[in-house]
Amino acid sequence: MCCLAESNQDGLLGGLLVPGFDEQSCISRYKSTSHLKKLARSPSTHLVKRLREQEALQRRCGPGTETYRRAAERLGPRGNGNGTTTDDDACKYLVLVPYRGLGNRILAMASAFLYAMLTDRVLLVHRGTSLPDLFCEPFQETSWLLPPDFPLGDLENLTGEVPESYRNLAREYGRAASVSDLPYVFVDLDHACTYHDKLFYCDDHREFLHRAPWLVMRTDGYFVPALFLNPAYQEELDKLFPRKDSVFYLLARYLFHPTNKVWGLITRFYNSYLKDSDERLGIQVRVFDGDTPFKHVLDQILACTSQEHLLPEVVAQDPGPPASTAGARSKAVLMTGLSSWYFENIRGRYWQSATAAGEVVSVHQPSHEEHQLTGEATHDMKALAEMYLLSMTDALVTSGWSTFGYVGHGLGGLTPWIMFKPENLTTPDPPCRRAASMEPCLHGPPFYDCRARGGADTGKLVPHVRHCEDMSWGLKLVHPE
The missing domain is CATH 3.40.50.11350 (Rossmann fold)
Incomplete structure (x- = not known):
C-alpha cells in the first residue's frame, strides 16, 4: 500500500487551508499532500466557515493591531485593572501556555484552538524555547505567537493558587463569581488539576468567564473530550464535526505545518x-x-x-540457500x-x-x-x-x-x-x-456531570465520549456506529 496521495483534489485539503501564503517560506503547507495520505475525514462546510471567521478575528485583533495594544495595555502597570469587556472592545483573548513534552504541547495547542473558536477568542501561544523553529504560522497577515513584550511575565510558573485563578473564583464564589476587578483569569488544566479547576468545563461557570477579556490557560494535554460533555457547546460541535473521531486530525492538518x-x-x-x-x-x-x-x-x-x-x-x-528476492x-x-x-x-x-x-x-x-x-x-x-x-x-x-x-x-x-x-x-x-x-486520550478528565451538577462516570454520559483503551479513567472521542 502506498502512502502517497492519489492527486488530492487540491492542496487545500477540502477547504481546510486557504491559498495566498508564500509557498517557499513554508513548503510543507501545500506540499505535505504528496507524502501524507489523502484526507481520511473531510471537513464539514461549517468547520471551513468557522475557520475563515477565526482567521479574520486573528487578523482584526491580533498582535500589531490597535485593539491588541489597548487590550494588552490594561494588563500593564498603567492599566485600569478592569477585567470586564466593554462594547467598543469586542476582542477577547486566550493566552495558551503549553508545557511538558512536544506531544503534550501539540495536543494542548489543538485543544486551545478549538476552545478559542467556540468562545470567539483570539489564540496567542506562548512561544517557549522552540515553537518558532517547529511550525509555520497558521494564519495569514498575523501571528499566533505571544509577543515577547507581553505585559504579564513568568507565565510558565503561574499556579492555580494565584488570586486570578479560575480555581479560586469557583471555590470562593461559585456561580456568583465576578471578573470585573480582575485583569485576567488564569485557568489551570494540568492533567492533575483540581475539582474546582475542572468546573471550567461546565457552562454555568461560563456565565462569568465569557466576560473576561483575557484568559491565560496552562495545560499539558488534549482536553477536547471534556468540551463535548458541555451542553452549551453541543450544537456547535455537532455542526463542526459530524464525525466525532475527526477532531484532532482535522485541526492538526490545519494548524501544524512544519518549518x-x-x-x-x-x-x-x-x-x-x-x-x-x-x-x-x-x-x-x-x-x-x-x-x-x-x-x-x-x-x-x-x-x-x-x-x-x-x-x-x-x-x-x-532455510538453506537464500531464495531470490525478485x-x-x-x-x-x-x-x-x-x-x-x-x-x-x-x-x-x-x-x-x-x-x-x-x-x-x-x-x-x-x-x-x-x-x-x-x-x-x-x-x-x-x-x-x-x-x-x-x-x-x-x-x-x-x-x-x-x-x-x-x-x-x-x-x-x-x-x-x-x-x-x-x-x-x-x-x-x-x-x-x-x-x-x-x-x-484526555488523561485528566472531569468526573462531573454538567447537567446533573454532580459526580458521574463521564465515560458513560454521551455515546461519543468513552474511556480510553490505554488509560481506564481517561476519555476519548469515538464515532458511534
Whole structure:
C-alpha cells in the first residue's frame, strides 16, 4: 500500500487551508499532500466557515493591531485593572501556555484552538524555547505567537493558587463569581488539576468567564473530550464535526505545518528509507520506567506485531540457500524511541533470519536521544519529524499513555494498535489492542456531570465520549456506529 496521495483534489485539503501564503517560506503547507495520505475525514462546510471567521478575528485583533495594544495595555502597570469587556472592545483573548513534552504541547495547542473558536477568542501561544523553529504560522497577515513584550511575565510558573485563578473564583464564589476587578483569569488544566479547576468545563461557570477579556490557560494535554460533555457547546460541535473521531486530525492538518528545516528532515528520511517499500509499519516505543531498555517491552512489541500479523514470522532453522528476492514484497519498519536497543534487536531479527514467506524487511530509526530533552530546539525538531514520519506509515503500533504516539497517529488519520503500559515489569497479556478511534486520550478528565451538577462516570454520559483503551479513567472521542 502506498502512502502517497492519489492527486488530492487540491492542496487545500477540502477547504481546510486557504491559498495566498508564500509557498517557499513554508513548503510543507501545500506540499505535505504528496507524502501524507489523502484526507481520511473531510471537513464539514461549517468547520471551513468557522475557520475563515477565526482567521479574520486573528487578523482584526491580533498582535500589531490597535485593539491588541489597548487590550494588552490594561494588563500593564498603567492599566485600569478592569477585567470586564466593554462594547467598543469586542476582542477577547486566550493566552495558551503549553508545557511538558512536544506531544503534550501539540495536543494542548489543538485543544486551545478549538476552545478559542467556540468562545470567539483570539489564540496567542506562548512561544517557549522552540515553537518558532517547529511550525509555520497558521494564519495569514498575523501571528499566533505571544509577543515577547507581553505585559504579564513568568507565565510558565503561574499556579492555580494565584488570586486570578479560575480555581479560586469557583471555590470562593461559585456561580456568583465576578471578573470585573480582575485583569485576567488564569485557568489551570494540568492533567492533575483540581475539582474546582475542572468546573471550567461546565457552562454555568461560563456565565462569568465569557466576560473576561483575557484568559491565560496552562495545560499539558488534549482536553477536547471534556468540551463535548458541555451542553452549551453541543450544537456547535455537532455542526463542526459530524464525525466525532475527526477532531484532532482535522485541526492538526490545519494548524501544524512544519518549518522548512523540519520538513527537510522528514522528506529526506522518507525518500531514503520508506518511499519505495510496498508497505510501511510504524512502531513507537515509549517507556515510563526509566531510560534502561527492558526485555519485557521488546517481548511486548514482538507479541503485538505477531498477534496482529503486522510483522512477518521468521524461519527458526537454517532455510538453506537464500531464495531470490525478485518480486518479493518489501516492508519498511519505522521505529521511534529514545533508546536504540529495541530497534537493534528487531533489525537483527530480520538480518539474522529469513522470513517465512520471503518478504524483505528493513528496519530504520531516525534518532535515539537516550533521554528526553523537553524544550530543547534541536531535540524538538527531531521529535516533530518523527511524529510526521509515523503519520506517513500504513499501519502503526504505539505505546499506551504516550502523547507522542497520539500525535503520530492523529496526524496521519491512523487507527493504531495500542500497547498497554506494562505493570510490574511484565509483558501485558494481551500485549495490545486496536484503538476505537484515531483520537487522542484526555488523561485528566472531569468526573462531573454538567447537567446533573454532580459526580458521574463521564465515560458513560454521551455515546461519543468513552474511556480510553490505554488509560481506564481517561476519555476519548469515538464515532458511534
